[in-house]
Amino acid sequence: MVGGTEFISINPNVNREVFKLGGKSLLECYQCGSCTAVCPLSEELDVSFRRAIRYTQLGVEEKILGDISPWSCNLHGDCTDSCPRGASPSEILAAIRRYQSIKYDWTGITKWWNGSSFASKLVGYLVIFGLSLLLYFGFFWQSILAYASTGKLVVLSELLIPVAVVFVISLAILASNGYRAYKFMIKDKKKEVGLVKSLKHIASFFIKVESDAMKVGHKRERILEHTLILIGLGLFILLGILYVLVPKFFEFKVISRLLIYVASITLVIGVGSPLMKRITAGEKTHWYYKKFTHPTDWMSLITLLPPAIMLLLVFVFYDLSMLSHAYIAFALFLSFMIPFILLEFAFGKHTHWLYKVIAYYVGARTGYFRGD
Amino acid sequence: MSSVLIVGGGVAGIQAALDLAEQGIDVYIVDKAPSVGGKMAYLDKTFPTLDCASCILAPKMAALLRYPNIKLIMNSEVQDVSGRAGNFKVKILKKPTYVDWSKCNGCGVCTEKCPTKVPNEYNMGLSQRRAIYIMFPQAVPKRAIIDAEHCMRLNPPPKAKEKAKGPLCGVCERNCPTKAIRYDQQPEILELNVSAVIVATGMELYDPRNLPELGYGKYQNVYTNLEFERLVSATGPTNGEIVRKSDGKHPKKIAWIQCVGSRDIRFNHYCSAYCCMAATKQAILAKEHLPEVQCTVYYMDIRAFGKGFNEFLERAKKEFGINYIRGKVVRIDEIPETKNLKIVYEDTAESYMKADEYDMVVLSVAITPNSKLPLPVELTKDGFIQLKDPYLDPVSTTVEGIFVVGAVAGAKDIPDSVTEASAAAARAALIAKRFSCPTPEVVK
Numbered sequence: 001m002v003g004g005t006e007f008i009s010i011n012p013n014v015n016r017e018v019f020k021l022g023g024k025s026l027l028e029c030y031q032c033g034s035c036t037a038v039c040p041l042s043e044e045l046d047v048s049f050r051r052a053i054r055y056t057q058l059g060v061e062e063k064i065l066g067d068i069s070p071w072s073c074n075l076h077g078d079c080t081d082s083c084p085r086g087a088s089p090s091e092i093l094a095a096i097r098r099y100q101s102i103k104y105d106w107t108g109i110t111k112w113w114n115g116s117s118f119a120s121k122l123v124g125y126l127v128i129f130g131l132s133l134l135l136y137f138g139f140f141w142q143s144i145l146a147y148a149s150t151g152k153l154v155v156l157s158e159l160l161i162p163v164a165v166v167f168v169i170s171l172a173i174l175a176s177n178g179y180r181a182y183k184f185m186i187k188d189k190k191k192e193v194g195l196v197k198s199l200k201h202i203a204s205f206f207i208k209v210e211s212d213a214m215k216v217g218h219k220r221e222r223i224l225e226h227t228l229i230l231i232g233l234g235l236f237i238l239l240g241i242l243y244v245l246v247p248k249f250f251e252f253k254v255i256s257r258l259l260i261y262v263a264s265i266t267l268v269i270g271v272g273s274p275l276m277k278r279i280t281a282g283e284k285t286h287w288y289y290k291k292f293t294h295p296t297d298w299m300s301l302i303t304l305l306p307p308a309i310m311l312l313l314v315f316v317f318y319d320l321s322m323l324s325h326a327y328i329a330f331a332l333f334l335s336f337m338i339p340f341i342l343l344e345f346a347f348g349k350h351t352h353w354l355y356k357v358i359a360y361y362v363g364a365r366t367g368y369f370r371g372d
Numbered sequence: 373m374s375s376v377l378i379v380g381g382g383v384a385g386i387q388a389a390l391d392l393a394e395q396g397i398d399v400y401i402v403d404k405a406p407s408v409g410g411k412m413a414y415l416d417k418t419f420p421t422l423d424c425a426s427c428i429l430a431p432k433m434a435a436l437l438r439y440p441n442i443k444l445i446m447n448s449e450v451q452d453v454s455g456r457a458g459n460f461k462v463k464i465l466k467k468p469t470y471v472d473w474s475k476c477n478g479c480g481v482c483t484e485k486c487p488t489k490v491p492n493e494y495n496m497g498l499s500q501r502r503a504i505y506i507m508f509p510q511a512v513p514k515r516a517i518i519d520a521e522h523c524m525r526l527n528p529p530p531k532a533k534e535k536a537k538g539p540l541c542g543v544c545e546r547n548c549p550t551k552a553i554r555y556d557q558q559p560e561i562l563e564l565n566v567s568a569v570i571v572a573t574g575m576e577l578y579d580p581r582n583l584p585e586l587g588y589g590k591y592q593n594v595y596t597n598l599e600f601e602r603l604v605s606a607t608g609p610t611n612g613e614i615v616r617k618s619d620g621k622h623p624k625k626i627a628w629i630q631c632v633g634s635r636d637i638r639f640n641h642y643c644s645a646y647c648c649m650a651a652t653k654q655a656i657l658a659k660e661h662l663p664e665v666q667c668t669v670y671y672m673d674i675r676a677f678g679k680g681f682n683e684f685l686e687r688a689k690k691e692f693g694i695n696y697i698r699g700k701v702v703r704i705d706e707i708p709e710t711k712n713l714k715i716v717y718e719d720t721a722e723s724y725m726k727a728d729e730y731d732m733v734v735l736s737v738a739i740t741p742n743s744k745l746p747l748p749v750e751l752t753k754d755g756f757i758q759l760k761d762p763y764l765d766p767v768s769t770t771v772e773g774i775f776v777v778g779a780v781a782g783a784k785d786i787p788d789s790v791t792e793a794s795a796a797a798a799r800a801a802l803i804a805k806r807f808s809c810p811t812p813e814v815v816k
């Protein structure tokens with residue numbers, strides 16, 4: 001600043017924390033800017049991933065929290081392939097995202113979920129899952145048996161209440177965290193681009209970036225996996241809405257079963273495939289599946305798999321007229337949904353959809369896109 | 373008096389030889405090239421003073437010839453070294469030059485008559501020489517040598533060989549005024565006894581083709597800095613005129629790209645030490661040749677550590693208007709119509725990716741040590757020769773009596789190479805004198 005003084009505060013712990021959150025190569029970086037220059041996003045955005053890494057090394061917390069560049073990163077790793085220090089910028093950016101998420105969340109749960117060991121997460125998950133089991137196989141057990149004896153499945157019942165409550169609480173927390181993230185991100189920036197133009201920018205950006213990425217084998221593989229998960233989750237949500245609003249829909253067997261099978265199978269493949277690659281990672285596996293093995297990555301996949309399988313089973317049993325089995329699967333499905341929503345959906349890696357949307361919105365409105 | 377072997381006759385080897393010879397010690401210089409001089413002989417001017425390189429080097433090279441106790445064993449390589457300090461047995465492979473150097477007087481008639489043209493290594497392939505040639509005009513010793521691979525007589529093309537009845541060509545033999553041509557010369561093995569060895573084999577440029585994204589070898593107007601050094605040199609392929617390979621025109625904008633292959637764990641993790649100053653020097657030279665040209669140096673860090681270096685850098689910026697931009701260049705794209713080059717990097721001052729267009733790009737290439745030698749010395753993991761003690765004994769190797777100087781010990785510039793050379797000469801002289809025994813010649 002010419003003729004004035006700009007005060008910035010430094011938090012010397014930031015680099016230690018980001019290191020712990022998976023940014024193991026953070027201190028390797030010597031600021032050459034290769035990562036920014038090779039990144040295909042740089043053609044479209046006024047972005048500097050190097051600067052985000054620099055802020056993190058220095059601990060300029062305010063700047064880190066307002067930095068939207070980590071949220072534009074697709075973790076495709078061109079930077080990691082060409083880093084002259086052998087560091088992994090995309091991995092560092094993922095860690096910065098975890099750090100940002102921790103700070104955006106006022107409840108402090110993200111801090112535990114992102115920062116704790118795998119074992120600690122698993123225990124937390126199992127405790128909540130155990131309580132859900134108690135709920136469904138204890139408290140609700142009689143009514144489940146009663147429903148099973150009706151010979152029908154489609155019911156709007158009190159069974160859904162716990163999941164609904166958890167869901168509403170999670171949404172509220174997400175909304176408040178999203179608002180906090182928005183405040184951090186918009187600070188010191190000027191809204192200078194109109195809404196319609198911004199949306200156009202975002203749309204053309206996605207089409208360009210994704211179609212370019214689809215031309216590269218290992219990126220395509222991951223885009224497909226991610227798309228499967230997106231489709232699966234989208235159908236899940238659609239089915240949930242239909243279940244609550246038009247339960248009759250499930251009497252149209254062909255179409256409803258089709259949707260259910262597609263939703264479950266896409267999810268199982270979309271989640272199972274990267275999970276298997278991580279587990280069986282060998283010589284030929286792309287480094288993405290070996291480097292990005294932070295516990296939150298594992299948990300985001302692991303927590304999603306069982307509800308997907310259970311949903312499938314519910315209808316398989318139902319269509320085989322094994323109604324009591326179907327109800328047990330249903331109770332299990334709900335028991336798995338509770339910890340998924342409460343931990344992963346509200347605080348885990350899955351929150352990135354929200355922060356990404358906010359970051360792109362803020363970016364588009366504040367001239368982050370290079371435009372036409 | 374016992375003797376010292378110097379492997380490599382670059383500026384470091386030359387300096388060590390002169391210091392030893394002046395003390396009356398016998399010196400052998402073995403160099404694989406046909407002339408001494410090393411990389412410095414390729415340079416136009418030197419940083420940080422912009423002195424003419426050959427004006428400094430040529431007198432030193434010529435001085436070698438004035439000492440009867442310096443023997444130049446050119447076009448040769450060491451094959452084996454055994455024994456220990458005070459008494460090393462050295463085997464040297466002397467490759468044929470196909471010219472009797474005791475007869476050749478360097479007149480150069482053969483190099484004009486020879487009909488076969490091949491790319492001239494001394495000008496980095498930017499000009500041509502003949503199959504019989506003198507390495508460069510100031511060569512020491514100034515003697516002709518036949519490049520057997522390209523010589524019509526020694527390696528005739530199979531078809532021509534079938535047709536011809538007798539031996540082919542023979543133009544140089546017919547024209548040599550001193551009758552020095554020897555097509556039947558054979559390799560020789562020389563055996564020497566020396567008290568000490570000084571390794572001064574210097575460095576080679578790292579092949580920038582290992583970084584295909586920079587397009588060297590593919591794009592015509594991308595040069596290495598050594599090529600550029602020849603291009604600006606008055607003795608170079610264009611007599612010092614800076615022109616583009618693609619269209620022979622003067623460039624209007626030239627970019628230097630630093631750390632090509634240096635400070636990068638994928639290639640060489642060390643800093644090559646000479647390139648920041650060399651690029652600054654070359655940008656100044658470009659400005660001196662073409663005052664209108666815009667020069668920009670793309671760097672990660674400028675390492676102007678030596679005496680007078682920072683002042684040199686300031687001068688480049690203020691007096692010559694050389695532009696410095698901080699950011700590592702990750703890619704060069706050629707624009708097919710103009711053969712101009714677009715370089716892609718993050719401007720780290722402004723924090724976003726930029727692509728700038730230039731009509732000539734010079735790569736400041738890493739160096740690698742010439743250390744694959746049949747000597748019992750140890751190497752560092754980067755391939756430089758391991759020093760015994762980098763603090764207190766920085767010219768000794770791990771073997772007593774074998775010393776190392778110049779760029780093969782670690783990337784460095786000329787002043788540092790020469791300093792080490794004098795230091796090693798003093799050390800080698802101590803050993804040579806300790807083990808000297810009066811030979812009959814001396815008694816008489």
Ligand SMILES: Cc1cc2nc3c(=O)[nH]c(=O)nc-3n(C[C@H](O)[C@H](O)[C@H](O)COP(=O)(O)OP(=O)(O)OC[C@H]3O[C@@H](n4cnc5c(N)ncnc54)[C@H](O)[C@@H]3O)c2cc1C
Pocket residue numbers: 379380381382383384385402403404405407408409410411412415417418419420448449450572573574575576597598601646650653742744745777778779780784785786787789
């Ligand atoms: C483009 C460029 C510009 C530069 N500009 C400057 C400058 O302006 N100022 C400055 O101070 N420095 C400059 N340098 C650095 C300078 O060239 C080196 O510091 C210097 O040449 C090192 O000298 P040397 O004797 O150790 O090695 P070299 O000059 O490399 O000499 C080594 C000698 O050993 C011989 N040899 C190699 N292998 C063998 C073998 N196996 N057997 C026998 N002989 C062998 C070679 O033929 C050669 O004659 C520049 C370098 C480059 C590439």
